[in-house]
Amino acid sequence: MVSLRVGMIGIGFMGAAHSQGWRTAPAFFELPLEVEMAALAGRDDARTASAARTWGWSESTTDWRSLLARDDIDVIDIVTPGDTHAEIAIAALEAGKHVLCEKPLANTVEEAERMAAAAETAAANGVYAMVGFTYRRVPAATLARDLVAEGAIGDVRQVRATYLQDWLVDADAPLTWRMKKELAGSGALGDIGAHAIDLAQFITGQRLTAVSGTLETFVKERPVLAQGSGLSGSAGSERGEVTVDDLALFSGRFDGGAVGSFEATRFSTGRKNAFRIEVAGSDGALSWDLEDLNVLHHYDRNARGDRQGFTRILVTEPEHPYAGNWWPAGHMLGYEHGFSHQVVDLVNAIASGTQPTPSFADGLQVQRVLQAVEGSAEAGSVWTPVA
Amino acid sequence: MVSLRVGMIGIGFMGAAHSQGWRTAPAFFELPLEVEMAALAGRDDARTASAARTWGWSESTTDWRSLLARDDIDVIDIVTPGDTHAEIAIAALEAGKHVLCEKPLANTVEEAERMAAAAETAAANGVYAMVGFTYRRVPAATLARDLVAEGAIGDVRQVRATYLQDWLVDADAPLTWRMKKELAGSGALGDIGAHAIDLAQFITGQRLTAVSGTLETFVKERPVLAQGSGLSGSAGSERGEVTVDDLALFSGRFDGGAVGSFEATRFSTGRKNAFRIEVAGSDGALSWDLEDLNVLHHYDRNARGDRQGFTRILVTEPEHPYAGNWWPAGHMLGYEHGFSHQVVDLVNAIASGTQPTPSFADGLQVQRVLQAVEGSAEAGSVWTPVA
Amino acid sequence: MVSLRVGMIGIGFMGAAHSQGWRTAPAFFELPLEVEMAALAGRDDARTASAARTWGWSESTTDWRSLLARDDIDVIDIVTPGDTHAEIAIAALEAGKHVLCEKPLANTVEEAERMAAAAETAAANGVYAMVGFTYRRVPAATLARDLVAEGAIGDVRQVRATYLQDWLVDADAPLTWRMKKELAGSGALGDIGAHAIDLAQFITGQRLTAVSGTLETFVKERPVLAQGSGLSGSAGSERGEVTVDDLALFSGRFDGGAVGSFEATRFSTGRKNAFRIEVAGSDGALSWDLEDLNVLHHYDRNARGDRQGFTRILVTEPEHPYAGNWWPAGHMLGYEHGFSHQVVDLVNAIASGTQPTPSFADGLQVQRVLQAVEGSAEAGSVWTPVA
Amino acid sequence: MVSLRVGMIGIGFMGAAHSQGWRTAPAFFELPLEVEMAALAGRDDARTASAARTWGWSESTTDWRSLLARDDIDVIDIVTPGDTHAEIAIAALEAGKHVLCEKPLANTVEEAERMAAAAETAAANGVYAMVGFTYRRVPAATLARDLVAEGAIGDVRQVRATYLQDWLVDADAPLTWRMKKELAGSGALGDIGAHAIDLAQFITGQRLTAVSGTLETFVKERPVLAQGSGLSGSAGSERGEVTVDDLALFSGRFDGGAVGSFEATRFSTGRKNAFRIEVAGSDGALSWDLEDLNVLHHYDRNARGDRQGFTRILVTEPEHPYAGNWWPAGHMLGYEHGFSHQVVDLVNAIASGTQPTPSFADGLQVQRVLQAVEGSAEAGSVWTPVA
Structure with a gap:
């Protein structure tokens, strides 16, 4: 080979x-x-x-x-x-x-x-x-995209995406490069909000065209790491300015008519990696949570009236995306499996001479959404087109 | 009127x-x-x-x-x-x-x-x-019975019923009449195990014909209430014997071929009123929990392969048993609503001159199951017919 | 008496x-x-x-x-x-x-x-x-207020409140008075968003001072009820304009420094009455869901490191607000119990000659928040003070 | 090295x-x-x-x-x-x-x-x-063992362990070697019941001394694979006898005074890999589910009265067993990580010249429990000592 x-x-x-x-x-x-x-x-x-x-x-x-x-x-x-x-x-x-x-x-x-x-x-x-x-390559997220694409939930109208972490709740956690705008670009917005934007667009097949956003920095100064202390340095008495957001809240309009709400935060006490997305359409809805990543919840509005409800699909069956290559049904995958799936898709694209996704153009578009959120936040949250 | x-x-x-x-x-x-x-x-x-x-x-x-x-x-x-x-x-x-x-x-x-x-x-x-x-008259439990009766889960093969409480975990809780066999008949078995037996038979439409049971008393002596202290009496230094079970475990065979496991306990620390029942059949399954009493989970083995899973039915729709007479969909009922439904069914039966259920004959049959469990427990848990 | x-x-x-x-x-x-x-x-x-x-x-x-x-x-x-x-x-x-x-x-x-x-x-x-x-008078919501008030979660920084229903998902549902601004005031915003505002302020003890909001009407015309058909009228072929919102999204700043996100919608397919609120502070967090109304989730950041997590408190113990007057622990209350608690609090206030809460002044303040959201939405979602 | x-x-x-x-x-x-x-x-x-x-x-x-x-x-x-x-x-x-x-x-x-x-x-x-x-080496299971060992739940009194699968629900699934006693030893009992026995003993630190068991084969004959069809063979019209159990139910007594109930089944429709264990003691309880394997639920009976409840510990923190070597907190591990941990523990034991666990003696003891269950089942479920 x-x-x-x-x-x-x-x-x-x-x-x-x-x-x-x-x-x-x-x-x-x-x-x-x-x-x-x-x-x-x-x-x-x-x-x-x-x-x-x-x-x-x-x-x-x-x-x-x-x-x-x-x-x-x-x-x-x-x-x-x-x-x-x-x-x-x-x-x-x-x-x-x-x-x-x-x-x-x-x-x-x-x-x-x-x-x-x-x-x-x-x-x-x-x-x-x-x-x-x-x-995108968590099997449940890919299945969500597939179900939307085949019309299982009809026309998508609403998206709700939150990515909640809490590792900055301690006001005395030291100032690292991740809290400096010149190095990190932005805070929760670019780090985890970018995931929410990409996944919402991936699952819905719609693109954000305008946003209204708010950025908040709860702890505006943090202890500077002592000189020369390197990676394991403890914080000194000096304090430096946090120049990125701790919380990003924004609403967005999609080109297919959907409206979405987004939240990315490092201050949601008790939430470690709670990336949750729910997509509601004219015929159903889908809901997913990274902290329960093997599960996709699906609501079918066309099911018999007395049996409707969110179905907890354990996305580990041979019929499911990627899942059949791993373990028998009911054996859970974890965080890192998405990286294997990324390799699989990239290698297949290269071998077949086709463009892998998400492309750099896709990444650029996410970047433009992030920029529009920042622009909106600076302008009093007024609706701002994604340039 | x-x-x-x-x-x-x-x-x-x-x-x-x-x-x-x-x-x-x-x-x-x-x-x-x-x-x-x-x-x-x-x-x-x-x-x-x-x-x-x-x-x-x-x-x-x-x-x-x-x-x-x-x-x-x-x-x-x-x-x-x-x-x-x-x-x-x-x-x-x-x-x-x-x-x-x-x-x-x-x-x-x-x-x-x-x-x-x-x-x-x-x-x-x-x-x-x-x-x-x-x-039986919690809407979700009635719906479970209806779904089994219409064949939604096929032939019922397995039942799993647990009724877990923890109010006797404290070894110094006083000895009350509920812990004396001559007054209470039995302990967890008759008090809450009876509910498990009745509901399992109600939902499946099958009757228990034989059981193998174990009874356990973890705390064999408890403080006797001080003389004359009445209802609010605190425990004295004297200790008396607990003559009923703290835990009842039993297996049962049903006349329709199903096999069930049952547990009733007052020692399941942290569980306040966890009455859970799951019924599995050749075409599906149903699961219910009294601590989430408005919800019935339904698994349909004939659903499309990539969409199978337990559906969380919120049993508050107008189509659902009893529910339409209360509040709009999504407004929860509580413990006491079953007592209103009991009145409704009894009054309707009396008015129409028909036998209400469960009848005393039904109650007697549950009593016979309880007796068979006690008999089995005394005989080393050997399988014992329900007389 | x-x-x-x-x-x-x-x-x-x-x-x-x-x-x-x-x-x-x-x-x-x-x-x-x-x-x-x-x-x-x-x-x-x-x-x-x-x-x-x-x-x-x-x-x-x-x-x-x-x-x-x-x-x-x-x-x-x-x-x-x-x-x-x-x-x-x-x-x-x-x-x-x-x-x-x-x-x-x-x-x-x-x-x-x-x-x-x-x-x-x-x-x-x-x-x-x-x-x-x-x-406010669901025991779990009252307990949330009490825990915040005693400092159990420290300084409140974030609020996330969503009230999700889906009864307008069907685009052919008829136009009723609830969809006419002159009769209903607003749509999801005033009907259920008002609950989210009140409860967020009640639990946090903080008041909203400014908002940035978006209102959306997904289905802009609906069938008009046929003339003279009264309550049971079916929809005719004529269509009339929906003049209220189907969805209200807004962010808010509280006077105690917290930032909140709010969503009220009648288009969240599959969600019947999903009123959820999460409050995060410097020392912990609280989370509650009306569809599981007897439960409050509490995160204590000061718990031992390897045991931290959200604790599912079943708010049915004698120690809990209102709960001891009803049933033994673990026996669930429903939607309507809040109305009994409201009577209790009102009667006690009248008897003791003290002002019951929430007062009309409190209700007015909620109204001002609603107005500010509408004003912001009309002005491109720009941040708008609560007058 | x-x-x-x-x-x-x-x-x-x-x-x-x-x-x-x-x-x-x-x-x-x-x-x-x-x-x-x-x-x-x-x-x-x-x-x-x-x-x-x-x-x-x-x-x-x-x-x-x-x-x-x-x-x-x-x-x-x-x-x-x-x-x-x-x-x-x-x-x-x-x-x-x-x-x-x-x-x-x-x-x-x-x-x-x-x-x-x-x-x-x-x-x-x-x-x-x-x-x-x-x-044993899923971090949440190891943490459960550690918490019991340090006395966090007091004296263990009850164990409830169920391992539920459903891959034999289809009565026409072909007869494989796993359904022949001479090749597989037993059915659900040895395949997955053995896991339940080992984990219950591991977490509690107690050993089973006697059992009362029932074995059931729901589908007694299945299609024999056509001759020469090899691995991908489809079932022919011939039927052969299933000689192992589809369901194993048993109760057990532990040497430390605990009583446990066990169920292992391949017929629990809708349950793919639902290995659940709950351990209740005089001061608390622990609960774990393989389908949510990164989570351990812990109930502390000594917590403040109005805050008691099961705490959902996300076992991905640096303080937790094995977890710190993988990803940041909140990033999930899957089924296969236990195999890496097994390698770690084995290599460390070999390098240090100490006996790794579970030893063959431990495996033998599990085998004796399985044998006692089979013996009890053959003798009408009478209590049978673990030889």
């Missing part, structure tokens, strides 16, 4: 998740190309070498550009912080490498536009780019 | 519940007879008079037999402890009064047999007796 | 609910005054007389003003449509009657202001007015 | 699960030995080679004994059907290999006894054997 040789850039938490996807997908899915985990690039030599060994990459380097120069690398997987995505992805595409880029695509619309342009140029040459909104 | 004049005997907790049924049913259901809450009988003069005033009974008396002698009483409602049921019910039936008797029908099979015989004789004269298994 | 003689005006669905409250409260709670259900007023003679008989009112009349003229009426309970509240309530207060007025207080802020002024004048003379936001 | 070289025997469904454990554990846990997936043995040459390639084993063979003869294999992992466990495990131990053997340990007590004896002998020489009850 022909090999698909992958180089990954970045060694943080997302590196572990992507590595698990590359390593595991071939064990459960028949892929048209043989995946080779060729090389890992990171900034720190020792840590990168150690990560490569732990995660199963054959080599490591501190020079990510060297991966682009190699003939024996076919795909570049980017899991670095968002402010570096544009530079790496564009260079990789120009070097003729397929690119998988972790979400959000970029920190600004301007970067995302350049990336999407580069991806369009590359695609004309059979080189493809994809952005990593993996929650 | 012709009146139906009711006399109730007993002023405990169940008296409050039955009174609420008599008082409320006419406000929500069109009844063929006008209910009159004529008289209340209790042992203590002042307390009975006070209860009558509070609950809406026109008169009170300490002589329950006087109610039987009156021409202007049509129904006797018995809510006294189980050891008095036989005497009162038989006398009332012999006096030509319809009888509603709270469950369990009696403390022994012998008593229950005499009661059932008296009821049969009375029925021949158009005088009817009914036993108060009100959980 | 001194009597409190009640006259109720209105014979719709809310009349049944209020009657149940007046009839039932004295059977379960020791009240300082004896409640007499003296008279019921309605427009149609026969229907009013029938309702009085069914619900337990001693007399009936078609002249509501006659109730105000009687010396033997102490309280006027108003359950008519919102456009009549102001006239009746003001007249009743001026006649020296205590008033219980169903929510929403009025259809406009102007009406509500006159009502609040009348109430303030009356209160100076020991005559009290109360508005009927009964969901 | 020193290597631990593993040879696995068996290429069925369990082979995929174990391979995933061996491949993934080193990527997330710091292990004291470097795991090498050295060789895979199976019966069919091509299929075994293919499985080795897919799952990541360096070599493959059809001669499992050859693995025992090699010096460069340290561990034998047995995932073949139960009737071959004894032969392979004993030979491996005698060859000085550590052994991991999938559950159930064997098909009979006699085999299990020989295996346990061999394991005891080997352990004296520092060679260890472990049986694969992986559900």
Whole structure:
């Protein structure tokens, strides 16, 4: 079988998740190309070498550009912080490498536009780019998309999407790069709100055209990490400004007539990863919760009157998307399986010479929604078109 | 409209519940007879008079037999402890009064047999007796029965019924009459296990023919209430023997081929009133929980493969049993509504001259199951026929 | 005992609910005054007389003003449509009657202001007015308020309140008065959104000071009921305009620093009465759902690290608000019990000469929030102060 | 780092699960030995080679004994059907290999006894054997054990364990080896009931000493697979006898005074993998469900009265067993993670020269419980000691 040789850039938490996807997908899915985990690039030599060994990459380097120069690398997987995505992805595409880029695509619309342009140029040459909104590939979320597409809930009218976390509830949690706008782009909005936007659009098949949004920073100053204390540094007495949002609330209008409400927050005490989405249409509704990720709830308004209700579908049957390749029915999948499914879909797209989704254009559109929310929030929440 | 004049005997907790049924049913259901809450009988003069005033009974008396002698009483409602049921019910039936008797029908099979015989004789004269298994009349439970009866889940093969409470978990809770076999008949078995037996048989339409049972008393001695301390008495240092079960576990075979497991306990820490029943058949299943009493879960094995799952039916629609007479869909009913439904069904049966259910014969059969469980438990849990 | 003689005006669905409250409260709670259900007023003679008989009112009349003229009426309970509240309530207060007025207080802020002024004048003379936001009196909701008040969740930062129904999903459902702005005031916003506003403010102890809102009408024309067909009329071929909202989405800022999101809709397919509220603070969170109304979920951020989670409190213990007067622990209450609790609180306030809550001033404030939402929606959702 | 070289025997469904454990554990846990997936043995040459390639084993063979003869294999992992466990495990131990053997340990007590004896002998020489009850290693189950051990729920009095599946509900599903006693040992009892027994004993720290059991076969004959049709064979018209149980119900007494009820079934329509266990003690209770495997419910009877309830602990925090090595809090684990944890615990035990658990002696004890259940069922469900 022909090999698909992958180089990954970045060694943080997302590196572990992507590595698990590359390593595991071939064990459960028949892929048209043989995946080779060729090389890992990171900034720190020792840590990168150690990560490569732990995660199963054959080599490591501190020079990510060297991966682009190699003939024996076919795909570049980017899991670095968002402010570096544009530079790496564009260079990789120009070097003729397929690119998988972790979400959000970029920190600004301007970067995302350049990336999407580069991806369009590359695609004309059979080189493809994809952005990593993996929650699309949770089987229950994919099933939701399929049910909407086949008309199971009729015309979609309402969307309710909340992504609730609570890891900033402690007002004395230290100020990290994630709370600085220049590094992180935005706070809860871009980090987890972007997931809500993408998934809502994916499931409904509709795109947001306008938004009205509010951003709130509950804790405006946090302790600065003491000088030189590195990763394990404890907070000192100095306080610095939090320049991103703790909470993003917005309403949106979709091009198919639906209206949606969105909330992304890091201050919903007790909620660890409560990404919930409900879609209601003229003939039914669907509801999903990441904290119960194997389940999709489906309401069929055309069922017999005395038997209507939300049906709890355990999305682990052979008929369900992706599920049949794993375990028998009723055996649960977890967070990381979406990364394997992402690999499966990307490898199949590359092998067949078709554009994988979500494309960089899709990622750019999400970025434009984020920008419109920020614009609306700055303008007193007035409705703002998605440019 | 012709009146139906009711006399109730007993002023405990169940008296409050039955009174609420008599008082409320006419406000929500069109009844063929006008209910009159004529008289209340209790042992203590002042307390009975006070209860009558509070609950809406026109008169009170300490002589329950006087109610039987009156021409202007049509129904006797018995809510006294189980050891008095036989005497009162038989006398009332012999006096030509319809009888509603709270469950369990009696403390022994012998008593229950005499009661059932008296009821049969009375029925021949158009005088009817009914036993108060009100959980049958929770709309979701009635719907479950209806769905089984119309074949929605095919042939019933399995039943799982648990009734879990925890009010005896404290080993120093005082010894009351409910823990003495001579007064209470049995412990968790007769008190709440009887509900599980009745509802399992009601929903499945099958009867238990044999059982294998185990009874357990975890706390074998409890503090005796100090002399003369009355109702509010605190426990003294003396300890007395608990002569009833804290836990009843039994398996049963039904005459339609189903096999069931049953558990009734007062020691399931944290469970307050968790009466749960699940019935599985060749084409589907049904599941219900008293702590979420407005909901019935229904699994349809013939639904499309990728959409199967338990459907959470909110049993508050106009199509549902009893529900349309109350509030709009989605407005919840509570514990006490079953007592109103019991009144509705009893009044309709009396008005139409038909036997209400569950009859005393039905109550006797439950008593025989209880006896068989006790017999099996004494004989090392060997399978024992329901005589 | 001194009597409190009640006259109720209105014979719709809310009349049944209020009657149940007046009839039932004295059977379960020791009240300082004896409640007499003296008279019921309605427009149609026969229907009013029938309702009085069914619900337990001693007399009936078609002249509501006659109730105000009687010396033997102490309280006027108003359950008519919102456009009549102001006239009746003001007249009743001026006649020296205590008033219980169903929510929403009025259809406009102007009406509500006159009502609040009348109430303030009356209160100076020991005559009290109360508005009927009964969901405050679901034991779990009251417990939520108590826990916030004692600091159990620290400083409240976030509120999420959704009230979801689906009874207008069918685009061919007929046009009724509830869909006409001149009669109903607004749509989902005033009907159920008002509940969300009141409960959020009640639980948090904070008041909304500004809102950003969006209103949507999904189905803009509906079949007009055929002429002369009355209540049971079927829809004809003519179509009329829906002039109220099907969906109200709004964000709000509270005077204590919290930020909230609100949704009220009649188009959330499959959701019958899903009124859900979650309140998150610096030390914990609370979550409640009307479809599971006996339960309050509580998260304690100060619990031991490995044991944190939302605790499902079954609010039926003697320690819980109102609950001890009903049934043993674990026996569920339903929708209508809030109406009994409302009677209890009103009667106690009247007997002790103190202002019952929520007052007309409270009802007016909710009305101002509704008006601000409408104003914001008309102005492109820009943040709008609650006047 | 020193290597631990593993040879696995068996290429069925369990082979995929174990391979995933061996491949993934080193990527997330710091292990004291470097795991090498050295060789895979199976019966069919091509299929075994293919499985080795897919799952990541360096070599493959059809001669499992050859693995025992090699010096460069340290561990034998047995995932073949139960009737071959004894032969392979004993030979491996005698060859000085550590052994991991999938559950159930064997098909009979006699085999299990020989295996346990061999394991005891080997352990004296520092060679260890472990049986694969992986559900112990779901973080929530391990946490349950820890909480019981530290006294969080006091003295354990009750256990309720049900393992519900429905894959035999279709009466025309073909007769496979799993329904023949000589190959499978037993039906639901040994396949999934064994899990319930092991986990109940693991969590409570108590051992079953006696049981009363019932076995039921609902569908006594099933279509025989047509000759020569192999794996994909469809059922012919011939029918053969099902010689194992479809349902096992049993009660048990534990050596610490607890009483438990157990159910294992393949006929609980709609339940795919509903392994649920609840443990109630004098001070609290714990409840867990495999279909919601990341969650443990904990009831603390010593919490403040108005705040008691089951707390839904999301067992994904760094403080929780195993969880900190995976993803951030709130990111779910799935079925297969238990297999990684099993590898972690086995490798650590081997490296430190200590006996891993559950040992073969533990597996033997489970086998004795299964035998006692069968014995009781044959003797009319009479209580039967665990020999």
